[in-house]
Amino acid sequence: MLDLVILLLLVAGIVLVTARWKVSPFLALMGAAVLGAFLYRLPLVEIIPTVTTTFGTTLGNIGLVILFGTMIGVILERSGAAIAMAESLIRILGTRFPNLTMSLIGYIVSIPVFCDSGYVILNSLRKAITLRTGVSALATSIALMTGLYATHTLVPPTPGPLAAAENIGVADNLGMIIAVGLPVSVVAALAGLAYASFFSRKDFAPLPAEDAADISEQSYDELRESYGKLPNGFLAFFPILLPLVLICVGSVVKLPARPIGDGTLFDVVSFLGTPVIALTLGLICAVTLLRGHGKLARFNEQINDSVRIAAPILLITGAGAAFGGVLAASPLTEFLSDNLSGLGIGLAVPFLIAAALKTAQGSSTVAIVSSSAMVAPMLGSLGLGSPEGMVLSVLAIGAGAMVVSHANDSYFWVVSQLSRVPVATAYRTLTVATLIEGVAAFAAIWVASLFLL
Template sequence: MYELLVLLILVVAIVMVTARLKISPFLALVGAAILAAFAYRIPLADVASTVTTAFGSTMGNIGLVILFGTMIGVILEKSGAAISMADALIKVLGTRFPNLTLSIIGYIVSIPVFCDSGYVVLNSLRKAITLRTGVSGLATSIALMTGLYATHTMVPPTPGPLAAAESIGIADNLGLIIAVGLPVAAISALAGLAYASRFNKSQWTPLPSDDHNDISELDYEQLRASFGKLPSPALAFMPILVPLVLICAASIAKLPSHPIGEGTALEILSFLGTPVIALIFGLISSTFLLSGGSKLAVFNEQMNEAVRTAAPILLITGAGAGFGAVLAASDLTTILSDSLSGLGLGLAVPFLIAAALKSAQGSSTVSMVTTSALVAPMLGSLGLDSELGMVLAVLAVGAGAMVVSHANDSYFWVVSQLSRIPVITAYKTLSVATAIQGTAAFLTVLVLGAVLL
């Protein structure tokens, strides 16, 4: 009971200091790790090494993956590639089904680009489609928001799923996570889309605009013009498709049946499909999107921005791993295993913990990092210690990390303010939408678990 009480106090403390006092989640997690080590009576000589070893191991395993993925995302955002991809999808899908079009665009764009940035870049497109089709702006906002959110929490190389995969111990098989995560995220996005369609004819009064200089306030054609000549759709999609294809192809090649044999071809494809190598090729392909007088200067500037964006995520991920290592070294894991083994909760445990942390402190990434560190030692007792079980655990964490987005979440404010949705309306619609899509994702994971585990 003492160990569980300590864990509860630490989790509440992490939430309070990050949400109320606005202290960095990195510092909160490091502090929680040290306090946990003292509370669980880990030998003083082992405290620092337990935290730093886990931190270093995590950085070694996924640090470069997160960094290269962020670099690709920044280039896609700054080059206008996201707009080019959106234009290409509109040509294929048309504007007959505006909500579906926006949901699919968001679903694809958010695989490498943060959902917040994706919404900022695509908001002008959303407004243009809204005006062109006469559908309520509330409906198109929800459709784009939920499409972006689905892959943001469930499909690598977004940092949250990567961090969860590393903590849970399945980071060496990202291809399987992608293969399972994409359809689960699609069902999640479809749930959000169905909810968005309820508001097609909704009558509501948008808030007045306060910022006439923001990129999101540009007319769509003005936004397109601001990027100059847009890259071709083929070049725009390449930085996403190259690493995904390489990672998935390597996973297929390494199946027990060895579909391409066991010789040099397998060795080469396994190398190319290593996440770091695959993302390096994705980054190389993204350099064809660069434009301007000095491409090298533009590249260096965007890489510096990517490093600044990735740095806090890397630190939070490493600190979460250190916190998890302390918990794993204590008696807590045995107590939790004994307590949970007979309850048959399985996948509900990572989902509920992630949902509680997400609702309490706001950040989906912090929720995924913390939850995966907490549940990793329990996988055996939850019946999730197989390779597929660990993949489903990552997706259950991702589903919980969507439930729910509200006032303590930056994404809630990005969507509500750019779409000029009043706060009370945003609570009734945006927050509900994330609850629906997160629950739909979890139910899908549950069905997969019942069939496959």
Template sequence: MTALLILVLLVAGIVLVTARWKISPFLALMGAALLGGFAFGLPPTEIVGTITEAFGGTLGNIGLVILFGTMIGVILERSGAAIAMAEALIKVLGTRFPNLTMSLIGYIVAIPVFCDSGYVILNSLRKAITLRTGVSALATSMALMTGLYATHTLVPPTPGPLAAAENIGITHNLGLIIALGVPVAAIAALAGLAYASSFSRKEFTPLPAEEGDDLAVQQSWEELRESYGKLPNPFLAFFPILLPLALICVGSVAELPGAPLGEGMFLDVAAFLGTPVIALILGLAAATPLLRGHGKLARFNEQMNDSVRVAAPILLITGAGAAFGSVLEASPITGFLEENLSGLGLGLAVPFLVAAALKTAQGSSTVALVSTSALIAPMLPALGLGSPEGMALSVLAVGAGAMVLSHANDSYFWVVSQLSRIPVGTAYRTLSVATAIEGTAAFATIWVIGRFLL
């Protein structure tokens, strides 16, 4: 019982220092790992070794994957490829269904691009479609927000799900997570879309517009589009996303028992190309033709340097989360939880509820994904989730919890509400509720899948 109290105090401490005092999650997790080692009674000579071994091993396994995934996202963002993808989808869907259009665009763009950046990039498109169709800005804002959020928390190679997969120990089977995560994210996005569509004719009083940022300015999307010059070919824009996803999935299928895709050299090649690091390197190579004009090499180097700066905090938090999880794994709490949780039948509800609590308390979906996955990894066998399917569904359950609940402590909440000129009170009643519905729908889908796979 003492071990459980220590665990509760450590988690509460992480939430307190990150949410209230704005301490870096990296420092909070490393501090919790160090203090937890002493509090659980681990030999002092082993505490530092446990922390550093887990930190270094995790960065060695997942660091390059996160870095290359971030590099692809930065190129897509800076080259206008995200705009090209959006325009290609609009040509297919038209503007008859503006909420569906925004949700689908967000769903695709957020696989490599962070949801905050994705919303900033696509906001001008959202405003133009809102004006042309006469639908409420509340509806299009929520549709875009939830579409971006779905894949941001559920589908690798987005860094959050990747880090969670590493902490739980299933990065060797990312294809399974992608295969399950894509439909789960689709259902979550549809739930958000359904809620958003209920506000299609809802009037509200927007915040005062900033100069040059009025909804009535019809040229905003055109001006943004023109700022990129000639947009990339839509196929070239989609290819850096689709190529690594396809390679990872094929590699995972090739290594299934029974060798469904054959044996010999083909199996070796498929397994090699499907390795996440190799797949993302090839995705990065596929993204480089998006850089056009003079000074391509200089722009490429600049964007790679920016990618390192974007990825660095995620890498540090991921390593610290793994260190915290390693201390928990070496502590008496593992045995206590195995003895007391195995008979409760909570299963996938545990990672979902823990992630939802952390997300709601401290705001960051990535921190919730990393912290929760590190925390629950030692518990999975006791929860009946030790199989590859159970581990993959646990990653998704953590991602579903990391959507619930976006509010004032979440930067994404402010990006959406301020760019969409939605008053704070209205945002609480709409945006926050939309993320709660979306996360709950995702978990319900995961639970149903678990009834068949587990």
């Protein structure tokens, strides 16, 4: 119980110093990581290695993805491509439902792509649609965030659900996981969309723009006119579509069935589908959108701006991972799993274990992988030993891994910083959105269990 109280105090401390006293989230998270290591009585010789290793590993895994994605976003903004994309989508979907547009795009994109990367790639499009339609930026941020989150934790070939299926023993039944996971994730996305709609006409005070050229600092008409002739709609989408398609195909060929075998073609497709390579190719495509004289000078300027914009996001993301690493190394995870596993409440057990681990250490993927390993031996005693029960358990773990995104989750900081949502507002909106979404997903899974079990 003391371990849980320590966690609550640490999280409350982060909230207090960042929201009220405006301390940098990076410093608050690093301070919480070090303080938490002492409070959880980690051996002194392990404290610094735990913090630095998780910090470095996280930046090593997604640092370049965030950086290259930011570069693509900046070029799309400055070239007018984001406006061209917004107008293309609006011609198809209309201007009445911008939140639905963002939720739908996020829902599709996050099936093969990590939600962090998806948000980085799509943020410039979100800003353009926000400006074009006049809806609150907070609403479109929540809609995109929850749309991405819905499939990220529930639908293979995203790595989390794949790993859970392997741990639980249903990796050969991915078709059923996808067939059940898609409608469940639709329910989750709709719940997030409904919550986002409450903020459609509500103003909030955003964080200051990085510079005067930020897309949200101008009216849509002014911005549209400043670019003159916009890029072709298809070419504008291509820097986003190419990396998404490559990552998606790269994920599909790695499925256990190995649809194209394990030869040279597999190696090439897997390489091209690596997020860093795919985004590098997307960046090359984005550069072709630059027009007129002085393209090289503008390219260099925009790359420098991208590095400056991405730097605080990278530091905050790494610090959040360090905090999560300390919690993962503490006795807290064992305490939570031991106390929840003995309740005997069926599908609620994998859901609650995943939710507890997610809230404690931040990473949805880590929560999914850890929870599935813990839950696998319990499934028979929980009445979930059938193939259908195992599939529903995978999905229940995915639903739990949404609950809740807060200070120790890199996704929380990616969304809040890129969307310029103040920390206090983010806790009241983004965190609540993930709670609603996770509970809605579990409710849909429970309804499905009435027919499948």
